[in-house]
Amino acid sequence: MDRFVFLTVYGLSRGAIYAAFALALVLIFRATRVVNFAQGVLAVVSAYLAYSVSGATGSYWLGFGAALVSGLVLGAVVERVVMRRVEHAPPLNAVIVALGLVLLTQGILGMIYGNQYRAFPAPFSTVAMTVHGVPLMTRYDLFVFGTVLVLMLALAVLFTRTATGLRMRAAAFAPQVSRLLGVNVGRMLTLGWALAALVGAVAGMLIIPTGLGLHPTAMDLVFVSSFTAAVVGGLDSPIGAVVGGLVVGLVLSYVGGYLNSASTPLAVLALLVVVLLARPGGLFSASTARRV
Amino acid sequence: MTALLRVEGLTAGYGGVPVLHDVDLAVPEGTICAVLGANGAGKTTLLRTLSGMVRPDRGRILLDGSDLRGLPVEQLIRRGLAHVPEGRGVIDELTVEENLWLGGLFRADRRALRGPLREAYELFPALYARRRHAGHQLSGGERQMLALARALVAKPRLMLLDEPSLGLAPLVVAQIMALLRRLRDDGGLTVLLVEQNVRSALSVADSAVVMAQGRVVAADSAGALVGDDALRHAYLGF
Amino acid sequence: MSRSTLLRHLVVTVACGVLLFGLTYALDPFRDYQLATAAAYLCATAGLTLLAGQSGQLSLGQGALMAVGGYTVALVQNQFGAHNVTTQWALLGSLVAAICVASVAGAVIGVAAARLRGPYLAGLTLVVAVAVPSIGTLWHSLLHGDQGLSVYLLPAPASLGETFPLERWQAWLAVIAALLTMLALGNLSSGRFGRTMRAVRDDEIAAKLAGINVAGTQVTAFVVSAACAGLGGGMLAVLAQSVSPGAYAFTLSLNLLLAVVVGGLGSLTGAVWGSVLLVLLPWLADDLTNSLIHSPAAQQRLAGNLSLAIFGLLLVIVMIAAPGGIQGLLNRAGRRVRGRRERVAAYRAEPSAPDAQPHAPAASRTSIPNP
Numbered sequence: 001m002d003r004f005v006f007l008t009v010y011g012l013s014r015g016a017i018y019a020a021f022a023l024a025l026v027l028i029f030r031a032t033r034v035v036n037f038a039q040g041v042l043a044v045v046s047a048y049l050a051y052s053v054s055g056a057t058g059s060y061w062l063g064f065g066a067a068l069v070s071g072l073v074l075g076a077v078v079e080r081v082v083m084r085r086v087e088h089a090p091p092l093n094a095v096i097v098a099l100g101l102v103l104l105t106q107g108i109l110g111m112i113y114g115n116q117y118r119a120f121p122a123p124f125s126t127v128a129m130t131v132h133g134v135p136l137m138t139r140y141d142l143f144v145f146g147t148v149l150v151l152m153l154a155l156a157v158l159f160t161r162t163a164t165g166l167r168m169r170a171a172a173f174a175p176q177v178s179r180l181l182g183v184n185v186g187r188m189l190t191l192g193w194a195l196a197a198l199v200g201a202v203a204g205m206l207i208i209p210t211g212l213g214l215h216p217t218a219m220d221l222v223f224v225s226s227f228t229a230a231v232v233g234g235l236d237s238p239i240g241a242v243v244g245g246l247v248v249g250l251v252l253s254y255v256g257g258y259l260n261s262a263s264t265p266l267a268v269l270a271l272l273v274v275v276l277l278a279r280p281g282g283l284f285s286a287s288t289a290r291r292v
Numbered sequence: 293m294t295a296l297l298r299v300e301g302l303t304a305g306y307g308g309v310p311v312l313h314d315v316d317l318a319v320p321e322g323t324i325c326a327v328l329g330a331n332g333a334g335k336t337t338l339l340r341t342l343s344g345m346v347r348p349d350r351g352r353i354l355l356d357g358s359d360l361r362g363l364p365v366e367q368l369i370r371r372g373l374a375h376v377p378e379g380r381g382v383i384d385e386l387t388v389e390e391n392l393w394l395g396g397l398f399r400a401d402r403r404a405l406r407g408p409l410r411e412a413y414e415l416f417p418a419l420y421a422r423r424r425h426a427g428h429q430l431s432g433g434e435r436q437m438l439a440l441a442r443a444l445v446a447k448p449r450l451m452l453l454d455e456p457s458l459g460l461a462p463l464v465v466a467q468i469m470a471l472l473r474r475l476r477d478d479g480g481l482t483v484l485l486v487e488q489n490v491r492s493a494l495s496v497a498d499s500a501v502v503m504a505q506g507r508v509v510a511a512d513s514a515g516a517l518v519g520d521d522a523l524r525h526a527y528l529g530f
Numbered sequence: 531m532s533r534s535t536l537l538r539h540l541v542v543t544v545a546c547g548v549l550l551f552g553l554t555y556a557l558d559p560f561r562d563y564q565l566a567t568a569a570a571y572l573c574a575t576a577g578l579t580l581l582a583g584q585s586g587q588l589s590l591g592q593g594a595l596m597a598v599g600g601y602t603v604a605l606v607q608n609q610f611g612a613h614n615v616t617t618q619w620a621l622l623g624s625l626v627a628a629i630c631v632a633s634v635a636g637a638v639i640g641v642a643a644a645r646l647r648g649p650y651l652a653g654l655t656l657v658v659a660v661a662v663p664s665i666g667t668l669w670h671s672l673l674h675g676d677q678g679l680s681v682y683l684l685p686a687p688a689s690l691g692e693t694f695p696l697e698r699w700q701a702w703l704a705v706i707a708a709l710l711t712m713l714a715l716g717n718l719s720s721g722r723f724g725r726t727m728r729a730v731r732d733d734e735i736a737a738k739l740a741g742i743n744v745a746g747t748q749v750t751a752f753v754v755s756a757a758c759a760g761l762g763g764g765m766l767a768v769l770a771q772s773v774s775p776g777a778y779a780f781t782l783s784l785n786l787l788l789a790v791v792v793g794g795l796g797s798l799t800g801a802v803w804g805s806v807l808l809v810l811l812p813w814l815a816d817d818l819t820n821s822l823i824h825s826p827a828a829q830q831r832l833a834g835n836l837s838l839a840i841f842g843l844l845l846v847i848v849m850i851a852a853p854g855g856i857q858g859l860l861n862r863a864g865r866r867v868r869g870r871r872e873r874v875a876a877y878r879a880e881p882s883a884p885d886a887q888p889h890a891p892a893a894s895r896t897s898i899p900n901p
Contacts, residue, residue, distance in 0.1 A: 035649035037656070085850045091648045092588050096791055097849045099590070099784055104842025110835030163397050170383055170394050177381040180343060181446070182369040182398030220780060224660045227653050235649070262668045265661035272657050273642055276650060 007257040013141040015249020016148040021203035021226035022241035024196040031172035037098040040219030043204030075197025106216040122209035234282025296321040302351035326493040329503035343375040372449035380439040384428035395442035412441040433464040559697035569704035570765035571805040577758025583796020585751035586731030591655035593783030594662035596763025599628035603764035611682030628764035636756020640749040659783040663775035678774025794857025812837035
C-alpha cells in the first residue's frame with residue numbers, strides 16, 4: 001500500500017510534466033495541424049542554455065529564466081524561418097522538416113557540448129518526505145506540481161481572458177475569417193510556436209533533473225510519452241492533454257514500479273496502440289478528429 | 293454625393309485565369325448597392341478581390357480616394373472595410389460574445405467594446421440570450437445575425453455582404469433587409485450587397501450592378517433595373 | 531505489368547550485378563565494406579520509399595524493423611554456429627527467417643497503422659522506433675541488453691582462395707540482397723499493386739469507390755516494406771557480425787527517412803542515392819574534420835555529430851527547396867537536356883519552321899510535375 005501511494009504521487013508528478021509537454025504539442029497542433037516532432041529537442045536546447053547560464057552564474061534560477069526566454073525565442077525563430085515555408089505543403093513535409101530539425105539540433109548540441117550525460121541538479125531535495133513513516137513525495141515533486149499548475153493557470157487566463165488569447169484561438173480555428181476581422185494570423189502563429197516552445201522548455205527543465213541527466217537525446221522518451229498523452233486526450237483538446245499526461249504518468253509509474261523500468265517504453269507503445277485502435281479521436285474529442 | 297467605394301478597370305482571377313474583366317463600380321456614401329447575377333458571374337470573386345483575398349491583376353480599388361490594392365487582408369478592416377463572407381464566417385468554436393469581441397478588437401480593448409456590444413445586443417436581442425453559446429450551436433438565422441452584428445461592432449464605413457439570404461427563411465430575410473435599410477438611413481452605413489435573391493436585394497438597394505461572366509453588363513438605380521424588363525429576363529430570371 | 535517491363539528490369543538488374551561484381555574487385559576491403567553497408571541500407575530504404583512515397587504512409591519505425599531482422603539473423607546464425615553447421619546456405623535460411631519475422635512484425639504495425647493518418651501514423655511508428663530497442667534490455671537472458679549479441683558468420687568460401695577478403699564476400703552478399711530487393715520492388719511498383727497503392731495514396735475515397743481494398747493495400751505495403759527492412763537489418767548484422775540496441779536506435783530510423791527523402795521520396799532510384807549518401811557522408815565528414823582539426827578532443831566531439839547536423843540540414847533544405855530530392859533534380863535536368871536535344875533535332879529537320887513550334891513539346895515536358 002505504501003508503495004502504491006508513493007508510485008501514485010510519483011506518477012502524478014511525472015504526469016504533470018507530460019501534461020505540460022503534451023499541452024505544448026496541442027497548442028501547435030490546434031493552430032497548424034502539425035505535430036511538432038522537434039519540440040523535444042527544442043526543450044533540450046533550452047536546458048543546455050540553462051545549464052551554461054547556471055554554470056556561469058552559479059544560480060539555478062538565472063538558468064531557469066534563460067530557459068524560458070530561449071524557449072520563446074527558439075519557438076518563434078523555428079516558426080518564422082522554417083515551418084512557415086512548409087505551411088501550405090502536404091502535412092508529411094512538415095513532419096519531415098521537424099525531424100530534420102531534430103537531427104540538426106542534436107548534431108549541433110553534440111558538437112558544442114559533447115555526447116556524454118551531464119549532471120543537471122534539481123533546485124530542491126529529491127529525497128521523499130515521509131508522513132507517519134510512509135514516504136510520500138519529494139520537495140522537488142511539490143516544485144513540479146506548483147510550476148505546472150502556475151503554467152496551466154497562466155495559459156488558461158491567457159486564452160480565455162485576454163484579447164491576445166482570443167485572437168490566437170480565432171486564428172487557429174478560422175484563419176481566413178480572422179484575417180478579415182483584422183487579426184494578423186501570421187503573428188499569432190509565431191506567438192503560438194513561441195509559447196509552445198516556452199512550455200516545452202519548462203517541461204524539459206522539470207524532467208531532466210529526474211532522469212539520467214542532460215544529453216542531446218534526453219527528451220526523446222519524454223516526447224514519446226507526451227505525444228501519447230496528447231493522443232489520449234485527442235491532440236485537439238488542452239484539457240484532454242492534461243488528463244492524458246496524468247494518465248500516462250500514472251501508467252508508466254505503475255509499470256516501472258511493479259514490473260520493470262525497462263518495459264516503460266513498451267508500455268507507452270501499448271497504451272498508444274490501445275487508444276488509437278479503440279478511440280482514434282482520443283478520449284476527449286468532441287468531434288471526429290481524423291479526416292479521411 | 294461622392295462615391296465612398298470606386299472600382300476602376302478591375303481584372304482579377306485565380307492562378308492567372310481571369311474571372312473578373314474590367315469591372316467598374318461606384319458606391320456613393322450612405323447607399324446600398326446590390327451586385328446581381330447568376331451563379332458563377334464573378335460576384336463572390338469581386339468581394340474577395342475587394343477585401344484582398346484575391347490579388348487583382350489590374351485596376352484600382354479606391355476607398356474614399358485611397359487605393360486598397362496590395363494591403364494585407366488584416367489591414368483592410370482598419371480602413372473601414374468589413375467583409376461578411378458567404379457562409380457567414382461565424383467562428384464555430386468561439387462563443388457569440390467572443391465572436392462579437394473579435395469584431396472590434398482591432399480598434400479597441402475589451403473594456404471599451406462594452407458599449408458597442410450592448411448596441412449589438414439591442415439590435416439583435418436573440419444574440420443576447422445566446423451570448424454564452426458556441427457558434428456551432430446557433431441556427432442559420434442567428435448565425436447571419438451574429439455575422440452582421442460582428443461586422444457592425446467594427447463600425448465600418450463600408451460593409452461587403454455576401455449572400456446574406458442564403459438558406460434563410462423568407463421572414464428572416466425580410467428582417468435582415470429591413471435592418472440594412474435602417475442602418476443606412478439612421479447610421480449612414482454603405483453596403484455592397486451580393487445577392488442571388490434579386491427581389492429582396494432590389495427591395496433595399498439604391499443602385500445595382502448586374503454581372504455576367506465576370507463583367508458588369510448593367511449598372512443603374514434599383515428602380516430603373518426593376519423596370520427594365522429585357523434586362524430582368526436576360527440576366528435576373530424574373 | 532507487361533512482359534517487356536519485366537524483361538527490362540531483369541536486364542538492368544543483371545547488368546548492375548555484373549558491374550558491381552567487377553567493382554568489388556577494384557575496391558580495397560574498406561571500400562568493399564562501405565559498398566556492402568550501402569547495399570544493406572538500400573534494402574531497407576527501398577522498402578521505405580515504397581511505403582512512404584508510393585503508399586503514402588510515413589513510417590518512422592523502419593529502423594526498429596531492421597532491428598527485428600538483425601536480431602533474428604543473430605539468433606538463428608548462432609544456433610547454426612552452436613550446432614556446427616558449416617554450409618554457406620545456412621545464412622540464406624537465417625535471412626529468410628529475418629524476412630519472415632520482420633514481415634509478421636510489420637503486419638502487426640500495419641494493421642494498426644491502416645486506421646491511422648498523417649501525424650498519428652508518424653507518431654505511432656516513432657513510438658515503435660523508440661520502444662522496440664528496449665526489448666533488448668527487457669529480455670536480457672536472450673538478447674543480452676545494451677551489450678547485444680555477436681553474430682556467427684562463416685568466412686568466405688574456401689574455393690575463392692585463401693586471401694579472398696571477407697569484406698568482398700560480404701559485399702557480394704549484400705549486393706545480391708539489394709539487387710533482389712530492387713528487382714522485386716521495381717516489378718511490384720510498376721505493376722498492378724503499384725497503381726493500387728498510388729491510387730490509395732492520392733485519394734482514398736476515390737480508390738474505395740473504385741473497388742480497391744484500401745486497408746488491405748496499406749497493410750500489404752507495410753508488410754512488403756517490413757520484409758525489406760528485415761532483410762536489410764539482417765544484412766547489417768551479417769556485416770557488423772554483431773547486433774545491439776544502439777546499432778538500431780531511433781537515429782537509424784531517422785537516417786533511413788533522410789535517405790529516402792533526400793534521394794527522392796517514392797523513387798527506387800532515389801533510394802539508391804540516399805543509401806550511398808548515408809554511407810559516404812559520415813565518412814566524408816569525419817575525413818574532413820580529421821584533416822582540418824587536429825585537437826583530438828574537438829575531433830571526438832565532431833565525430834558523428836557533424837554528419838548528424840549535415841543530415842538534418844539536408845533534410846530541412848531538401849524538403850523546403852526541392853521536395854523531389856536528388857532523383858527529382860536529376861529528372862528535371864534530364865528532361866531539360868532531352869528537351870533541348872529534341873528542339874535541336876526538330877530545328878535541324880525543319881530549319882525554316884518558326885521557333886515556337888519545336889519549343890512546344892519541350893515546354894510541356896518540363897512542366898510535368900515531379901512524381
